[in-house]
Amino acid sequence: MTDFAYVGNDLSLFAGATTWKSYVRSHLRSYVSGEILEVGAGIGAATAIFYDGTQRRWVCLEPDRELANRIKSNLPPGLANCEVVVGTVSDLGPGEQFDSILYMDVLEHIEADAAELALAASHLKPNGTLVLVAPALPWLSTPFDAAVGHYRRYTKHSLRSIVPQGLRETKCIYLDSAGLLASLGNKLFLRSRIPSKAQIQFWDRAMVPISRYTDRALNHAIGKSILGVWQKAPLC
Numbered sequence: 441m442t443d444f445a446y447v448g449n450d451l452s453l454f455a456g457a458t459t460w461k462s463y464v465r466s467h468l469r470s471y472v473s474g475e476i477l478e479v480g481a482g483i484g485a486a487t488a489i490f491y492d493g494t495q496r497r498w499v500c501l502e503p504d505r506e507l508a509n510r511i512k513s514n515l516p517p518g519l520a521n522c523e524v525v526v527g528t529v530s531d532l533g534p535g536e537q538f539d540s541i542l543y544m545d546v547l548e549h550i551e552a553d554a555a556e557l558a559l560a561a562s563h564l565k566p567n568g569t570l571v572l573v574a575p576a577l578p579w580l581s582t583p584f585d586a587a588v589g590h591y592r593r594y595t596k597h598s599l600r601s602i603v604p605q606g607l608r609e610t611k612c613i614y615l616d617s618a619g620l621l622a623s624l625g626n627k628l629f630l631r632s633r634i635p636s637k638a639q640i641q642f643w644d645r646a647m648v649p650i651s652r653y654t655d656r657a658l659n660h661a662i663g664k665s666i667l668g669v670w671q672k673a674p675l676c
Contacts, residue, residue, distance in 0.1 A: 451507070455485035455514070456637075457644040463652060464544075464573060464615070464667065465489055471569045471610075471669055474539030477501060479529060479560065480546030484511035490542070491515070491522060498522045499538070501529065529559050536563055542571045545665075548590045554602040561604040564672040570607060572599065576614055576666040582627045587634060594666050607670035614663030618650040619643055623664045 465472075472490050474497075481487055481500035491498045498521060502508040508526045515522065525531075541560050550556045560570060575585070575593040585593065592598075596612050603609070622643055635643075655663060 451482045451485065454640060455483060457640060457648075458489065459644045459648045460616070461486060461489040463648055464665075467611070467613075467615070467667055468571055468669070471540050471571055472542070475499075475537070475565075477532075477536075477538040477541045477560075477563065479541060479543050480549065481508070481511055481524070483507050484514040486542075486544040487511065487522070488515050490544075491519060493519045493521070496521060499536075500524045501527060501532075503528050529556065529563065532563055534562075537565045538563055538568060539565055540569045540571055544571075544573050545575070547572055548574050548585075548592055548594070549588075551591050553591070557602055558604045561607060561672065566672060566675045568672045569610065570603070570670045570672075572666075572668045572670075574599070574666055576664055577620075577662075580620070580623050580627060580664060582623070584634060596666065596668075599666060599668055603668075603670050607672055610669040610671050612666070612668040613655075613660035615655055615660065615665045615667055616648065616651045616663045617654045617658055618647040620662060620664040622647055 476498045481502045505526050511524045578593045
């Protein structure tokens, strides 16, 4: 692979958003077991929330070497079976097969997203799950999206349209309806290119707990993020 450098500087800012990550984990806990591939692991912020040591294998795949070098130091001590690999899905051997493949706020950074998911699906075991979390709703796009290298935001329709055939949808929902209002306020009034640490903390500590209730009340019909899970068919 050629050297890759992540263009954004938001990873450290959002690493402290533990309330949000725990909320996402509550929707995905049952899909994160066995052998896991986390694509675009960044500095390991999501890994630290989802990887609890019960998984047989956890591979953090990160194309930015500098970020990859920071992953192990950001994980709780004593966790075994975690590997850090510098590269992309195209660098994996055909024999690398996983029970779950995670894209945690990563797919929006990949220009050829449909081709990426087709390649990822080839590394899923039978009954394996493809787990996607990404920014939602194109009309929420702000200068922040461009600053951190987002090619797009997704709707349910656009996300479903790029999932490879042969994968069955298990879940596709919107999350963070309260946070949507904060994003809309930034888009219309603040127009901040990069949120401040104080803004991230307010969203994570004050608005995400509200979203836990409003998302359920709205039946996950709207939110600033989208979460989807698709399962590969079993062997006949």
